[in-house]
Amino acid sequence: MAxxxxxxxxxxxxxxxxxxxxxHVMLVVGKDEAGVYDVGSGREISRIAxxxxxxxxxxxTNGVALFNNTDGNQVIAVNLKDGKEIARIPASSLGGxxxxxxxxxxxxxxxxxxxxxxDGVEANTPVGExxxxxxxxxxxxxxxxxxxxxxxxEVRLGRGHHKVAFSNTRARMVVSNIGDCKDVLSVYDxxxxxxxxxxKSFPAKDFGFDGSTAMKTCDETGKAGLRLGPHGVGxxxxxxxxxHFITGSGQVALIDIDSDMPTLRNIQTxxxxxxxxxxxxxxxxxxxPQRTPREVQDRAGGIVCQIGQIAVIDAVNRQxxxxxxxxxxxxxxxxxxxxxxEAAANPSYVGFNKDGSRMFxxxxxxxxxxxxxxxxxxTLVFDMSNPRQPRQLAPxxxxxxxxxxxxxxxxxxxxxxPNSVAGTVSVVDTESMKVVQSIKTVAGPHRxxxxxxxxxxxxxxxxxxxxxx
Numbered sequence: 001m002a003x004x005x006x007x008x009x010x011x012x013x014x015x016x017x018x019x020x021x022x023x024h025v026m027l028v029v030g031k032d033e034a035g036v037y038d039v040g041s042g043r044e045i046s047r048i049a050x051x052x053x054x055x056x057x058x059x060x061t062n063g064v065a066l067f068n069n070t071d072g073n074q075v076i077a078v079n080l081k082d083g084k085e086i087a088r089i090p091a092s093s094l095g096g097x098x099x100x101x102x103x104x105x106x107x108x109x110x111x112x113x114x115x116x117x118x119d120g121v122e123a124n125t126p127v128g129e130x131x132x133x134x135x136x137x138x139x140x141x142x143x144x145x146x147x148x149x150x151x152x153x154e155v156r157l158g159r160g161h162h163k164v165a166f167s168n169t170r171a172r173m174v175v176s177n178i179g180d181c182k183d184v185l186s187v188y189d190x191x192x193x194x195x196x197x198x199x200k201s202f203p204a205k206d207f208g209f210d211g212s213t214a215m216k217t218c219d220e221t222g223k224a225g226l227r228l229g230p231h232g233v234g235x236x237x238x239x240x241x242x243x244h245f246i247t248g249s250g251q252v253a254l255i256d257i258d259s260d261m262p263t264l265r266n267i268q269t270x271x272x273x274x275x276x277x278x279x280x281x282x283x284x285x286x287x288x289p290q291r292t293p294r295e296v297q298d299r300a301g302g303i304v305c306q307i308g309q310i311a312v313i314d315a316v317n318r319q320x321x322x323x324x325x326x327x328x329x330x331x332x333x334x335x336x337x338x339x340x341x342e343a344a345a346n347p348s349y350v351g352f353n354k355d356g357s358r359m360f361x362x363x364x365x366x367x368x369x370x371x372x373x374x375x376x377x378x379t380l381v382f383d384m385s386n387p388r389q390p391r392q393l394a395p396x397x398x399x400x401x402x403x404x405x406x407x408x409x410x411x412x413x414x415x416x417x418p419n420s421v422a423g424t425v426s427v428v429d430t431e432s433m434k435v436v437q438s439i440k441t442v443a444g445p446h447r448x449x450x451x452x453x454x455x456x457x458x459x460x461x462x463x464x465x466x467x468x469x
Contacts, residue, residue, distance in 0.1 A: 022039050022040040022414070022427065022436070022437065023039075023040060023452050023453065023454055024039040024040075024409060024410070024414070024450045024451060024452045024458075025037065025038055025039065025045065025063075025080045025081070025083075025450065025451055025452075026039055026080075026416060026425065026439075026448050026449065026450040026451075026458075027057055027059070027065040027067065027078055027080060027448060027449050027450075028418065028425060028441045028442055028445045028447075028448045029054045029055070029057055029067050029442075029445065029446065029447040029448065030054075030441070030442035030443050030444040030445050030446065031052065031053055031054075031443065031444045032049065032050065032051070032052060033047050033048060033049050033050065033442050034047070034048045034050065034054065034057075034067065034076070034078070034442060035047050035048070035441050035442040036048075036078060036080060036083035037425075037439055037441060039427060039437060039439065039450070040437075042437065042438075042439045042440065044441075045082075045083035046082075046083030046084065047442065048076060048078060048085050050069045050071075050072050050074075050076060051069065051071050051072040052069075052070070052071025052072065053070045053071045054067055054068060054069045054070055054071075054072075054076075054447070055067070055068050055070050055099075055100050055101065055102075055446075055447055056068050056100065056101050056102040056447055056461070057102070057447050057448060057449040058102055058103075058104055058114060058449055058457075058460055058461065059080065059449035059450060059451045059457035059458055059460070060104075060141055060143075060457060061456055061457055062143050063079060063080045063081045063451045063453075063457075064077055064078065064079055064080065064086065064141075064143075065077070065078050065080050065449045065451065065457075066078075066089075066102070066114050066139070066141070067102075067447065067449075068091065068099040068100060068101075068102050068116060069088075069099070070098050070099055070100055071098075073090070073091050073092065073096075073097050073098070073099065073118075074088050074089060074090055074091055074099075075088070075089040075090075075091055075099065075102075075114070075116055075139060076088050076089075077089065077149055080450075080451045081451075086149075087149045089139060089149060089150070089151060090151065091116050091118055091137060092116075092118050092135050092137055092154060093137075093151065093154060094135050094154050094156060095132055095133055095135075096118030096120060096133055096134060096135030096137065096154070096156075097118055097119075097120050097121065097133045098118060098119045098120060098121065098133075099116045099117065099118050099119075099137075100117060100118075100119045100161065100162075101117045101161075101162065101163055101164075102114060102115060102116055102117065102461075103115040103117075103164050103166070103460075103461050103462035104141070104460040104461065104462040104463065105138075105166055105171075105173070105190075105462060105463075106166055106167075106168060106462070106463040106464075107463075108170075108171055110142065111140075111142060112140075112141050112142055113138040113139060113140060113141060113152075113153075113190075113193070114138075114139040114141045115136060115137070115138060115139075115164055115173075115462070116136065116137040116138075116139060116151075117136055117157075117162040117163070117164065117175075118133070118134060118135045118136070118137065118157075119134060119160065119161050119162060120132075120133030120134035120135075121133060122159060122160045122161070122179045125159050127220050127221065128182070128220075129159075130156070130158070130159075131156075131157075131158070131159050132156075134156065134157045134158065134159065134160070134162070134177075135154050135155060135156050135157055136154065136155050136157055136162070136164070136175060136188075136196075137151050137153070137154045138151065138152055138153040138154070138190060138193045138196075139151050139152070140152050152193045152194060153190065153192075153193030153194050153195075153196055154196070155188060155196040155198075157175055157177060157186075158175075158177030158179075158180035158182070158183035158186065159177055159179045159180040159183075159220065160177050160178040160179025160180060160220075161177075161178040161179070161231065162175055162176055162177060162178070163175070163176045163230070163231060163232065163233045163244070164176075164233060164462070165233040165234055165235050165242035165243060165244060165255070165257070166235055166242070166257075166462055166463065166464075167235070167240065167242065167257045167258055168235060168237065168240050168258075168463075168464055169240065169258055170189075170191075170257070170258055171189060171190045171191040172187060172188065172189055172190070172199065172257050172258070173187070173188050173190065173242075173257075174186070174187050174188075174233070174242045174244065174255050174257055174262075175188060176230035176231065176233065176244050177230070178229050178230055178231055179220050179227070179229075180220065181203065181204040181209075181218035181219070181220050181228070182201075182203050182204075183201050183202075183203065184202055184203060184204055184206070184207060184218075184228055184230055184246070185201070185202040185230060185244055185253065185255065185264075186198060186199075186200070186201045186202070187199040187200045187201075187255065187257060187262045199261075199262065200261060200262045202253075202255075202264050204218030204228060206264055207228060207246060207249065207251060207253070207266055208249075208266070209225070209226065209228065209249075211225075222248075226248050226249060227248050228246050228247075228248045228249055229246065229247040229248040230244045230245065230246050230247065230253075231245060231247045231274065231275060231276075232244065232245030232247065232274055232275060232276045232277035232288065233245070233277060234277055234278055234279040234286065234464065235257075235279060235283070235463075235464040236279055236283035236284075236286065236315040236464060237279065237282055237283030237464040237465060237466045237467075238282060238283035238284045238315055238316055239283065239315050239316055240256075240257070240258050241254045241255060241256060241257065241315060241318075242254075242255045242257040243255070243277060243279075243286055243313070243315070244277070245274060245276075245277040245288050246266075247272055247273050247274055247290075248272060249268075249272070250268060250269045250270060250271055250272045250290070251266040251267065251268055251269070252266070252267045252269060252277065252286065252288060252311070252313050252320075253265070253266050253267075254266075254267065254313075254315070254318055265318055267313055267318065267319065267320055268320070269288065269290065269311040269320055269323060270293070270309070270311075270323055271288070271290030271291075271292050271293065271308065271309045271311055271323065272290060272291070272292045272299065273290060273291035273292050273298060273299075273308075274288065274289055274290045274291050274308070274347065274348075275289075275348045275349060276288075276289065276348065276349050276350060278350050278351075278352075279315075279464055279465050280352060280356045280359075280384065280387060280465070281352060281354075281355065281356035281465045281466070281467055282356070282465070282466065282467040283315060283464055283465065283466070284314065284315060284316055284387075285312055285313065285314060285315065285321075285387040286312070286313040286315050287310060287311070287312055287313075287350060287359060287384070287387075288310070288311040288312075288313065289308060289309075289310055289326065289347040289348070289350055289361055290308050290309050290310075290311055290347070291307070291308040291346055291347055291366070292308060292309075293306060293308070293309060293325075294306050294307050294308055295307070295336065295337050295338070295343070296337055296338055296343045297343060297344065297366060297368075297370075297371075298366060302325065303325060304333075304334055304335070304336050304337075305327045305328055305329070305333035305334060305335060305336070305337060306325045306326065306327055306328075307326055307327065307328050307337070307342075307345045307346070307347060307363075308325075308326045308346075308347045309323050309324060309325050309326055310322070310323070310324045310326055310359075310361075310382065310390050311323050312324075312387050312388065312390065314388075321387070321388045322387065322388050322389065322390055324382075324389075324390040324391075324392070326347055326361070326380065326392070327392060328342045328345050328378070329378065329395055330392055330393060330394045330395055331391065331392035331393070341373070341374040341375060341376070342374075342376060343374075344365040344366045344368075344370075344371035344374035344376075345363045345364075345365065345366075345376045345378075346363060346364045346365055346366045346404070347361050347362075347363060347380070348361075348362050348363065348364045348404040348405070348406075349361075349362050349404060349405050349406050350362070350406065351406045351407070351408040351412070351415055351459070352384070352408065352412055352465075353408075353412040353413070353430040353431070354411045354412035354413065354430075355412075356384060357383065357384055357385045358381060358382070358383060358384060358393075358430060359381070359382040359384045359390070360379055360380070360381055360396075360406055360415050360428070360430070361379065361380040361381075361382065361406075362379055362404040362405055362406040362417055363376045363378055363379065363380065363401075363404055364376070364401065364402055364403050364404030365402045374402070375400040375401060375402055375421050376400070376401065376402075377397055377398055377399055377400050377401070377419070378395040378396065378397055378398070379395060379396045379398055379406070379415075379417055379426075379428070380392065380395050381393040381394065381395060381396060381433065394433075396428055396433060396434075396435065397435075398417050398419055398426035398428075398435060399419040399421075399422035399424050399426060399438065400419060400421040400422045401418070401419040401420040401421050401422065402420050402421055403418070403420040403444075403446035404417075404418075404420075404446075405417070405418050405446060405447055405448065407448055407449060407450060407458045407459070408430075408458060408459045409450045409452065409455065409457075409458040409459070410452060410455040411455060412430060412459075413429070413430055413431065414427060414428065414429065414430065414450075415427070415428040415430055416428075416448055416450060416458070418441070418445035418446055418447065418448055419445065420444050420445060420446045423440060423441060423442070423443050423444065423445065424438050424439060424440055424441060424445070425438070425439045425441055425445060425448060426438055427439070
């Protein structure tokens with residue numbers, strides 16, 4: 001199944017025969033438009049036009065999905081039950097532009113927010129100055145509230161691209177600023193959304209970059225020192241610590257976010273680069289897919305066939321417990337990638353099945369002129385039944401892509417993988433490890449969310465993942 005494409009009718013029939021849980025509707029975001037699709041039949045329900053690029057999308061428990069229309073500086077809300085657009089919400093009232101990532105805050109005191117991160121244009125802010133086009137906006141997503149689907153709070157952020165991790169118990173969040181040395185990470189209190197307060201900032205010196213040597217200098221341009229580049233976040237359900245992956249240095253920062261004055265501990269790994277860090281179900285372990293070491297490109301230094309590594313952090317003991325090479329294909333690969341398109345394979349977002357015993361790693365491609373035409377069509381799979389010894393399994397073959405994402409639904413039973421080059425979404429049954437549906441979508445699909453009337457929304461990005469029965 002993994003190596004072939006069936007006709008739409010035959011594949012849909014097979015999907016329902018093998019995976020009765022395909023009662024989902026999904027919102028798929030491409031360029032200039034998004035589409036809503038019935039997963040079981042592959043039928044397109046509607047299309048939503050917008051301006052230019054859009055990025056992150058999140059489904060709510062009531063079947064509404066929101067996504068960031070980056071080029072339009074707005075958030076668009078869609079009712080997945082009928083495919084109709086229901087709102088367009090300004091992403092900022094403070095001059096913030098280019099909303100990229102979004103998160104759902106945990107539900108606390110009956111309140112929940114769709115969190116919009118406006119990146120601005122980093123090049124427009126001189127090094128060392130505070131940007132005027134970078135901010136975080138809170139949108140109320142509690143149905144029936146007086147401010148439902150309205151922005152109710154905003155705060156200015158540091159320089160560059162942003163991600164957010166949340167406290168499990170307090171109205172607090174840790175925000176990263178990818179191009180900032182004065183403000184690498186900051187903790188905010190949003191108990192009063194209309195008056196978001198800064199609690200604590202962590203500058204580069206808190207990560208050991210005090211400027212004492214060239215190798216210990218943080219440089220926002222990456223030319224006269226190291227660009228720390230925080231990019232990858234989460235929260236441990238076991239400890240309550242928030243974590244951020246510092247991609248430039250290879251550190252995983254654990255933040256005691258619930259303390260009156262939060263503290264920081266850094267755990268060093270041997271890998272760098274990447275897009276994400278992920279809490280395993282229960283939160284005892286944190287998995288960080290890294291794009292180095294690798295056989296070729298981006299610092300290289302890896303073994304034959306290597307495209308990065310999986311670093312595993314024990315969040316309870318706050319220590320590194322595994323660094324496992326990630327090979328293109330499976331754990332037995334021994335064929336050099338030199339001169340091949342797959343040399344550009346870039347591990348990106350990850351997802352877990354229900355009990356966390358299997359991890360699925362979506363692959364995209366590295367940027368750069370040498371990789372402009374490179375595509376990949378594999379999703380890597382790791383046995384994580386013993387997180388201290390990840391074991392790479394046979395991959396799942398989907399369809400060509402460059403951008404990558406993976407969305408878990410139905411309690412981890414299903415994985416949705418957008419294939420940006422093929423213009424399709426692959427639906428994977430995580431128990432049979434097979435592609436059970438291939439759905440033609442809008443051009444260039446790269447982000448999606450899904451909703452089912454029986455199992456609810458696809459897993460949101462933001463809240464920690466508890467152990468589920």
